[in-house]
Amino acid sequence: MLYGSRRRDRFECSEVIDVSCRPLPVNTLHQDGTGRFPVTRLFVMEDWSDCLDVAVQIARRAGQVVQSAVKQEKQVSSKSTPTDLVTEADHQVEELIISTLRDKYPSHRFIGEESSAAGVKCELTDAPTWIIDPIDGTCNFVHRYRNHHILCLNHRVNMFLSSQHTILHFQFPHGGGEHRICCKERDVSKALILTEIGAKRDPATLDIFLGNMKKLLSAPTHGVRIIGSSTLALCHIASGAAEAYYQYGLHCWDIAAAAVIIREAGGCVMDTTGGPLDLMSRRVVAAGTREIADYVVKQLQPINYGRDDTDPDGLA
Numbered sequence: 001m002l003y004g005s006r007r008r009d010r011f012e013c014s015e016v017i018d019v020s021c022r023p024l025p026v027n028t029l030h031q032d033g034t035g036r037f038p039v040t041r042l043f044v045m046e047d048w049s050d051c052l053d054v055a056v057q058i059a060r061r062a063g064q065v066v067q068s069a070v071k072q073e074k075q076v077s078s079k080s081t082p083t084d085l086v087t088e089a090d091h092q093v094e095e096l097i098i099s100t101l102r103d104k105y106p107s108h109r110f111i112g113e114e115s116s117a118a119g120v121k122c123e124l125t126d127a128p129t130w131i132i133d134p135i136d137g138t139c140n141f142v143h144r145y146r147n148h149h150i151l152c153l154n155h156r157v158n159m160f161l162s163s164q165h166t167i168l169h170f171q172f173p174h175g176g177g178e179h180r181i182c183c184k185e186r187d188v189s190k191a192l193i194l195t196e197i198g199a200k201r202d203p204a205t206l207d208i209f210l211g212n213m214k215k216l217l218s219a220p221t222h223g224v225r226i227i228g229s230s231t232l233a234l235c236h237i238a239s240g241a242a243e244a245y246y247q248y249g250l251h252c253w254d255i256a257a258a259a260v261i262i263r264e265a266g267g268c269v270m271d272t273t274g275g276p277l278d279l280m281s282r283r284v285v286a287a288g289t290r291e292i293a294d295y296v297v298k299q300l301q302p303i304n305y306g307r308d309d310t311d312p313d314g315l316a
């Protein structure tokens, strides 16, 4: 069972410990003076084991909803930009998950992709919080493209829950189970790098996006791939299928669950500046090794998408 705990709105965890889900003594974490709690040891203060069981059941039920919806005709609309798609299945799955969890855990809070798009504030507090992307890779889902879409459900204690790849029955089991291991490649010329385009398509953004890709292709690296799902791509870092991932424009619900998996698999997840990951910053670099992560960070020119917690439309 994998737990991470966060005392403030920064997900800064340098060590995730396996716990036996027994209540541990409450431990005060020392503030480092920067207002951020450097969570170097993680202490579980209550037993979350039933959350995992409940959430795995919901993930499976939601996966069945998506699996049957992928074959149906879809009503497709767009959100922040014409390429930021959403379907009734996205709404249906998010509603199923939140209503079930809210009944079970009335004190818990929720951050959902489609609730956020409808204007619900994206706010991380000290309350246990579920961070939900009902369908990550909605564009692939709409096009029935090689089935690259994934449901991700993450619990603020950052217990990674079953993130079910609904069509290929490709499951990343919750935190425990067989451990995946990130690639330990340190030579960027032997790296396969993944990224995503993000929702902005204006010429200036595309110039920076393509410039970043050109720099990484000419390193040279083995290649750069875009599969259409941030979360699935991040999970491929954990499974060792690729060496690094970078993106500007994804959201906290794309990152939260996968970041836990990658760390558990021995990889690193950070901000695009090389600093600690800021879950709400809409940007990330992840890699199997620090050397490759640092190389990627040095090549990137930033694209500003604002923040999940301060820019409701998500396009600064």
Ligand SMILES: O=P(O)(O)O[C@H]1[C@H](O)[C@@H](O)[C@H](O)[C@H](O)[C@@H]1O
Pocket (backbone or CB within 6 Å): 084, 085, 113, 133, 135, 136, 137, 138, 139, 196, 197, 198, 199, 228, 229, 230, 231, 249, 250, 254
């Ligand atoms: O909207 P969903 O949940 O499909 O998430 C995708 C974003 O829409 C893309 O902009 C982004 O580039 C990624 O593809 C991300 O997975």
Ligand SMILES: [Mg+2]
Pocket (backbone or CB within 6 Å): 090, 113, 133, 134, 135, 136, 137, 138
């Ligand atoms: Mg989504």
Ligand SMILES: [Mg+2]
Pocket (backbone or CB within 6 Å): 133, 135, 136, 137, 230, 253, 254
């Ligand atoms: Mg998504």
